[in-house]
Amino acid sequence: MKAVYSISDLAAEFDVTTRTIRFYEDQGLITPLRQGTRRLFRPRDRTRLKLILRGKRLGFSLAEILEIVDLYDAAPGESGQLRLLISKISNRRAYLRQQLQDIEATLSDLDAVEARCVKRMSALGESI
Amino acid sequence: MKAVYSISDLAAEFDVTTRTIRFYEDQGLITPLRQGTRRLFRPRDRTRLKLILRGKRLGFSLAEILEIVDLYDAAPGESGQLRLLISKISNRRAYLRQQLQDIEATLSDLDAVEARCVKRMSALGESI
């Protein structure tokens, strides 16, 4: 666990292009330090990137992902802000639960398809 | 459960535009019947649409979704085809399992954020 990473370090580790990482910075998703003109990524930035990619695998847009990762290090002092944050979290949870249902439904569909498939194969007298 | 649906029936039921449905037909995702020039959607088409939208919620592209829904009513006779189908199913399962992990990780993250949040509120002496 290094203290700083170059842009190509992270690109290699997470299998994205440097262009992608710069684009994420452009969109305000990451804010690496600078040493002169070069970007310096701290562990914090690395974590952010990891979260971004996780969000992408779940099909969220970058705008949504920005909202989500911003939840993580929001430290609002006022109680109105806190209430808003909690409500956002609740919305996000509802969405994720829907996704869970979708995945389970799909997995069970796949089970059925595969079962038919195996049956058909054994009918053909084939070994698996 | 009607026998046939108009395009706007389905659009209303699933909260998409007719444009979207026509686009899906264009991409070969649905193939409704025709009565003259008009589209006639059978329960089969309705089910397909439902599957498509489920795929979308999981962040799949239409191309991927086409592959997935095609798994469902593939009835290949030859054993090579069957083996291929089973391998595709297995790949899909792996992807879905990754998504499950992502969702669980995110949910647990949200738990942590919320806990911090609640703690902060109680420190402010507020009721929830």
Next chain:
DNA sequence: CTTCACATTGACGTTAACGTAAACGTCAGT
């Protein structure tokens, strides 16, 4: 017959999320 809601096919416009190319800076190694 006309109106009206609903349908059709084109065709161009739009947004997100990068890809790609150009033109250039910088720094360690030989």
Next chain:
DNA sequence: ACTGACGTTTACGTTAACGTCAATGTGAAG
């Protein structure tokens, strides 16, 4: 001093998944 690997910004190109007209057809109701 030169090369090569790595970095930078700027800017135009691309693809997916529709949106948005426009022009037109069609069937039932008044």
